[in-house]
Structure formats: C-alpha cells, structure tokens
Amino acid sequence: MADSPADKLAKQNVSAPILGPGHDYASVTDKISSIVLTHRTPKWWMLGFAVSFALLMLLMFAVTYLFALGVGIWGIQIPVGWGFAIINFVWWIGIGHAGTLISAILLLLRQQWRTSINRFAEAMTLFAVACAGVFPLIHMGRPWLAYWMFPYPDTMKMWPQFRSPLAWDVFAVSTYATVSLLFWFVGLLPDLATFRDRAKNRATKIIYGVLAMGWRGSAIHWQRHEMASLLLAGLATPLVLSVHTVVSFDFSFGIVPGWHSTIFPPYFVAGAIYAGFAMVLTLAIPLRKLFGLEDFITMRHLNNMGKVMLAAGLIVGYGYVMEAFMGYYSGNQFERYMTLNRMFGPYGAIYWCLIVCNIITPQFLWFRKVRASVGSLFAIAMVVNVGMWLERFVIVVTSLHRDFLPSSWGMYYPTRWDWATYIGTIGLFLTLFFLFIRFLPLISIFEVRQLVAIEAEKKKAE
Amino acid sequence: MAQIFHHSTNTIARVSIFGAVILIALLGYVAEVVNNSPYVTDVDVAQPQPVPFSHKHHVGELGVDCRYCHSSVEVSSSAGMPPTQTCMTCHSQIWTQAAMLQPVRASYRDSKPISWTRVNAVPDFVYFNHSIHVAKGVGCTTCHGPIAEMNITWRAQTLYMRWCLDCHNAPEKYLRPRSEVFNAFYTAPPDQLALGRRLVSEYNVQKLTDCTTCHR
Numbered sequence: 001m002a003d004s005p006a007d008k009l010a011k012q013n014v015s016a017p018i019l020g021p022g023h024d025y026a027s028v029t030d031k032i033s034s035i036v037l038t039h040r041t042p043k044w045w046m047l048g049f050a051v052s053f054a055l056l057m058l059l060m061f062a063v064t065y066l067f068a069l070g071v072g073i074w075g076i077q078i079p080v081g082w083g084f085a086i087i088n089f090v091w092w093i094g095i096g097h098a099g100t101l102i103s104a105i106l107l108l109l110r111q112q113w114r115t116s117i118n119r120f121a122e123a124m125t126l127f128a129v130a131c132a133g134v135f136p137l138i139h140m141g142r143p144w145l146a147y148w149m150f151p152y153p154d155t156m157k158m159w160p161q162f163r164s165p166l167a168w169d170v171f172a173v174s175t176y177a178t179v180s181l182l183f184w185f186v187g188l189l190p191d192l193a194t195f196r197d198r199a200k201n202r203a204t205k206i207i208y209g210v211l212a213m214g215w216r217g218s219a220i221h222w223q224r225h226e227m228a229s230l231l232l233a234g235l236a237t238p239l240v241l242s243v244h245t246v247v248s249f250d251f252s253f254g255i256v257p258g259w260h261s262t263i264f265p266p267y268f269v270a271g272a273i274y275a276g277f278a279m280v281l282t283l284a285i286p287l288r289k290l291f292g293l294e295d296f297i298t299m300r301h302l303n304n305m306g307k308v309m310l311a312a313g314l315i316v317g318y319g320y321v322m323e324a325f326m327g328y329y330s331g332n333q334f335e336r337y338m339t340l341n342r343m344f345g346p347y348g349a350i351y352w353c354l355i356v357c358n359i360i361t362p363q364f365l366w367f368r369k370v371r372a373s374v375g376s377l378f379a380i381a382m383v384v385n386v387g388m389w390l391e392r393f394v395i396v397v398t399s400l401h402r403d404f405l406p407s408s409w410g411m412y413y414p415t416r417w418d419w420a421t422y423i424g425t426i427g428l429f430l431t432l433f434f435l436f437i438r439f440l441p442l443i444s445i446f447e448v449r450q451l452v453a454i455e456a457e458k459k460k461a462e
Numbered sequence: 463m464a465q466i467f468h469h470s471t472n473t474i475a476r477v478s479i480f481g482a483v484i485l486i487a488l489l490g491y492v493a494e495v496v497n498n499s500p501y502v503t504d505v506d507v508a509q510p511q512p513v514p515f516s517h518k519h520h521v522g523e524l525g526v527d528c529r530y531c532h533s534s535v536e537v538s539s540s541a542g543m544p545p546t547q548t549c550m551t552c553h554s555q556i557w558t559q560a561a562m563l564q565p566v567r568a569s570y571r572d573s574k575p576i577s578w579t580r581v582n583a584v585p586d587f588v589y590f591n592h593s594i595h596v597a598k599g600v601g602c603t604t605c606h607g608p609i610a611e612m613n614i615t616w617r618a619q620t621l622y623m624r625w626c627l628d629c630h631n632a633p634e635k636y637l638r639p640r641s642e643v644f645n646a647f648y649t650a651p652p653d654q655l656a657l658g659r660r661l662v663s664e665y666n667v668q669k670l671t672d673c674t675t676c677h678r
Contacts, residue, residue: 153494155620155622
C-alpha cells in the first residue's frame with residue numbers, strides 16, 4: 001500500500017531516531033554509567049578542567065581585588081552605572097532558561113526527544129544561574145550586606161523596596177535556583193542509585209549511596225518519583241516565563257529611552273530561550289563526540305534544537321524590528337534619538353554586529369542541510385552565544401550613555417577587571433560542568449531505559 | 463549484595479529532615495537573641511569611667527538640672543559634655559580633698575580634659591540633633607532611661623534604627639509637655655495617647671521617616 005504524504009513525513013522524522021538502534025536496558029545503563037564508573041579520566045578532560053580551573057582562579061583574583069578596592073576598578077561611571085555586571089547577569093540567566101524549558105515544559109508536553117538532553121541541560125541551568133548570581137552581588141558597593149535584599153526582621157526596621165523590580169529579581173532568581181536544583185536532584189535519584197549499585201569500591205558506594213537517599217526502586221518509589229517530577233515540572237514551567245520577565249522589568253520599569261518598553265518581557269524570554277538553546281548545542285555537540293554518545297544525542301536532537309533556535313531567533317528579530325519601529329512611531333524625540341544613536345552612534349558597530357549574529361546568521365537554519373551538519377550547527381550556536389551577549393551590551397550601554405541632557409553624556413569602556421570577571425565566570429561555569437560530567441550521569445539513564453521500552457512497544461505494534 | 467548502610471540510617475535520615483528545619487529556625491532565633499543582647503547592644507551595661515561620676519547622686523539626690531552640665535542640648539545637635547570647669551564650680555568648694563576627685567583636679571590643673579568613655583553613640587552615618595527633639599517634647603529619660611537611678615551611667619536603649627523608627631512612626635506614644643522634658647522623675651500619664659496626640663498637633667510634630675532625615 002502506498003504511503004500517504006502524512007506517513008512519508010512521519011517516516012522522515014523517524015529516519016533520524018531519538019535513540020540509536022540495537023540498544024537494550026543493559027547497554028544503555030552500561031554505556032552511560034561507564035563514563036563515570038569504569039573509564040579512566042580522559043586526557044581531554046584533564047586539559048579542559050585545568051584551563052577552566054585556571055579561569056576560575058582568575059575570577060577569584062578579580063573578585064578579591066574588587067572587594068579590596070571597590071567597583072571603581074570597573075569601567076562603570078555615571079551615566080553608565082550598570083556596565084558588564086548587569087550585561088553578564090542577564091546573559092547568564094538567559095542561558096539557563098533552555099535547561100528549564102527542556103526539562104519542564106517539554107516533559108509536560110511529552111516530547112520524548114528531551115530525554116537524553118535534559119540532564120546536562122538542567123546542570124547547565126544551575127551552573128549558569130550560579131554564574132549569574134555572582135554579578136548582582138559583586139556589583140553592590142558593599143556585597144557583605146547582600147542579605148539586606150531579603151525581608152527579615154532586622155534592627156533597622158527596613159524592608160526591601162517592594163515597588164522596585166530589583167527586589168523582585170532577588171525572589172525570581174532565588175526561586176528559580178531552588179526549583180531548578182530540586183528538579184535536577186529529584187531526577188538524579190534513580191541514576192545515583194544505579195551508580196551506587198554498580199560502584200566497585202566502598203567509598204564510592206557510600207558517596208553515591210548517601211546521594212541516592214535510600215532509593216530502592218520499589219514501585220511506590222517510582223510512583224512518588226513520577227509525581228514529584230510532575231509537580232516540580234509544574235512549578236518550573238511558569239518560571240521559564242517569569243524569571244526573565246522580571247529581569248526585563250529591571251530595565252523596562254526605568255524611564256529610560258531604550259528600556260521603557262512593553263515589548264521587553266516577551267522579547268527577553270524569547271532571547272533567553274534562544275541563548276539557552278545555543279548554549280545547549282554548544283555543550284551537546286562536543287559532549288556526544290568526546291564521549292561517543294551519538295546513539296543518545298542523535299541528529300534528531302540537534303535538528304530539533306536548531307528548529308527551536310530558529311523560532312526563538314525570529315521572535316527576537318521581531319523584537320528588534322519593533323524597537324526600531326517604536327523609535328519612529330512614538331514620535332518621542334528622545335526615543336527617536338536613542339534609536340538612531342544605537343544604530344549610528346559611537347556603539348553603532350556593535351549594534352550591526354548583533355544584527356548579523358542574531359538575525360542574519362540563524363536564517364541558515366531554515367535549510368535542512370545546515371541543521372543536519374554538526375559543524376555548522378555548532379558554528380551558528382557559537383555566533384548566537386556572542387550575539388546574545390552583544391544584545392545585552394547594546395541594551396545596557398547605548399540606552400544609558402546618552403542621558404537626556406547632553407551635559408550628562410559619557411562613554412563606557414570596560415576595564416581589564418571587567419573582562420577578567422566575565423571570563424572568570426566562564427571558568428566557573430566550565431569548572432562546574434567538567435566536574436558534573438566526570439562524577440554524575442550526564443544523560444538520564446532511567447529515562448533512556450523508558451525510551452527503550454517505548455521503542456520496543458512501537459516495534460511490536462508495527 | 464551486602465548492605466552499605468546500617469538499618470538505623472532510615473531513622474537518622476527521617477530525623478535529619480525535621481532536624482534541619484529546627485536547626486535553621488534555632489539559628490535564626492539565636493541570631494536575634496544575640497543581636498538584642500547587652501553583649502552586642504551595651505544596653506544596661508555600666509561603662510567604667512575615669513571618675514566614677516554618679517548621675518543618681520547629682521540628679522536624683524541633689525536635683526541638678528540636666529542643662530547645668532549638658533548646656534547646649536537646647537540649641538545644638540550635641541547635648542555637650544561639661545568641661546572640667548563645670549565640675550569645679552562646686553568641687554572647688556566642696557569635697558576639695560576627696561581622693562575620688564583627684565583626676566578632676568588634675569585635669570583642671572593641667573588644662574587636660576577628662577576622657578570620658580562614651581556611653582550613647584549613634585553610628586557615624588546618622589545625623590542626630592538633640593535640640594529639635596527637646597523642642598518637640600521628647601524627654602531626656604525617654605531615650606537615656608532612668609538617669610536619676612544610675613550610679614555609673616549605662617545605655618538605656620539599643621539606638622538601633624528600629625528603635626528610632628518606633629518613635630518616628632508613632633511619636634504620640636512618647637511625647638510629654640515641654641515643661642516636663644528635663645524632669646528626670648517624669649512618668650507618663652495614663653491617658654498618654656490622648657496627651658500625645660494633642661502635643662503632636664500643638665507642637666506641629668511631623669512623622670519624619672524619609673531616609674534623608676537622618677542619613678544626610
């Protein structure tokens with residue numbers, strides 16, 4: 001019988017499976033757990049970890065110097081008081097969003113292709129949030145008083161200014177970090193138990209045993225685990241939208257041309273998902289190559305992530321167009337000036353770089369061939385990573401540096417300490433990630449086993 | 463497969479869940495208690511002085527007015543510490559040979575001020591003005607406590623910002639008539655709230671709680 005067009009389409013999708021052929025429960029468990037338990041530490045891991053750790057030390061050095069001398073070592077001044085710290089904060093927190101989207105929203109939508117990428121994407125979320133959290137703290141003049149941001153019964157009878165989105169930010173980000181951590185850890189439990197059971201020496205057994213919290217794999221454990229995962233997914237889902245919305249409020253509540261715009265929340269959320277998927281691809285492509293995980297992170301995954309990136313990129317592009325349009329349509333001379341200055345002012349080159357990175361480059365993802373090529377996907381993801389950083393630079397700096405009064409105009413130039421701190425947080429991120437891939441299952445073993453069962457049932461049905 | 467953990471681990475794990483909650487609550491409570499204890503605030507701790515000056519004797523028993531020594535309290539931000547000459551107005555005539563007053567006479571002879579140990583001090587970044595408080599009916603003992611009972615002076619209030627704001631938010635609870643401001647034995651009448659409300663409008667007392675009122 002001839003295939004209908006719909007069947008053909010379905011077959012095309014199936015042609016790149018979400019799990020390589022010939023896997024059973026044992027082979028899945030063996031393959032993923034052997035990365036941690038039986039293989040010796042690879043040379044590339046040692047090298048990568050050494051470099052990351054060196055960069056982490058650079059962060060420690062830069063932050064120590066900052067605490068000793070104060071934020072004057074950075075390039076910030078009036079009118080540009082935010083600078084790198086806020087640019088990097090928004091960049092990192094945005095990167096985290098893809099992890100939550102993959103693990104929570106795609107779980108609720110029952111997208112099976114999330115299974116093998118959710119674990120390390122969630123780890124990426126956690127580590128990105130950790131990097132993001134560094135910046136508002138060190139951007140305060142007196143970071144040792146950071147606990148003042150929380151409402152607690154203090155001797156000053158002072159509360160945070162709840163009318164300020166900066167106070168909401170504290171709650172948004174700390175909730176996000178907590179829920180992400182819980183979700184990640186709950187997901188890890190069965191796999192930690194697998195590690196405990198397969199570990200060879202006593203110390204390893206005890207460490208994974210403590211972390212597994214007494215998981216025995218009984219039916220009631222699985223039932224509760226399923227329920228907890230769903231509940232946490234339900235909690236995490238609104239956070240995907242709310243966290244970056246609140247971050248965008250940091251800007252849009254300010255009566256500053258270039259910030260004071262109602263399009264900011266959706267445009268920031270789309271930007272976050274865009275940047276996040278770019279980072280997931282940036283991590284996934286080397287990982288599958290280096291650990292030989294092509295059976296688990298298949299071309300289907302890379303293809304799908306390319307599609308999500310393209311969609312999110314288009315929304316971001318719409319945001320840019322609308323910003324420019326509103327500069328003209330508002331009829332407000334300051335808005336118009338800001339838009340023109342953003343495009344053709346002293347930072348104009350950065351604006352056009354950002355347009356090339358974030359709007360032009362991802363258009364290649366329309367082509368199936370590009371999405372099927374690992375190298376070009378990686379290149380596009382890297383370009384988007386850079387582009388999204390440039391976007392935050394443009395939003396923060398070009399909006400601030402030309403104040404309403406020409407007498408208050410100024411230029412912002414980052415210093416070497418700005419760069420050291422920024423590069424240092426990349427070191428922090430990579431250090432945590434290298435430790436993660438060495439000591440924890442970077443792909444969810446039990447969920448891939450479920451996938452094996454589902455695939456087998458599908459075969460039977462055929 | 464051998465068990466890794468003893469079966470008591472189950473109980474320990476369960477207890478530790480509640481234990482963690484209780485521990486965190488306890489830590490918060492301890493922090494609050496320590497922060498309000500005399501160890502941190504110096505409240506009720508008599509400070510040793512170079513001369514054991516007794517407010518109880520001078521104010522309580524002899525009835526010396528506050529302003530006799532703290533003479534700038536009505537016109538200046540600082541109440542003023544008396545120079546040795548103020549002491550000597552009396553002590554050049556009475557107790558002239560008392561051993562206890564030896565440092566006072568030495569100070570007078572050498573023109574070297576006595577270095578008293580400070581008892582009440584607000585932080586450096588707080589602007590505080592005695593004269594306006596006195597003019598609006600805040601009594602000395604409202605902040606400085608039962609000074610007429612202090613043999614050696616101690617701090618009566620924490621001087622925490624929380625404490626400042628308690629009065630700035632509800633001055634009617636504390637105000638007294640201007641004529642009673644320097645009365646060291648004043649006790650609030652039973653209808654303090656009614657009196658306070660009347661004084662608030664009569665003295666035009668504003669509830670100044672802007673940051674810049676004190677942090678200038």
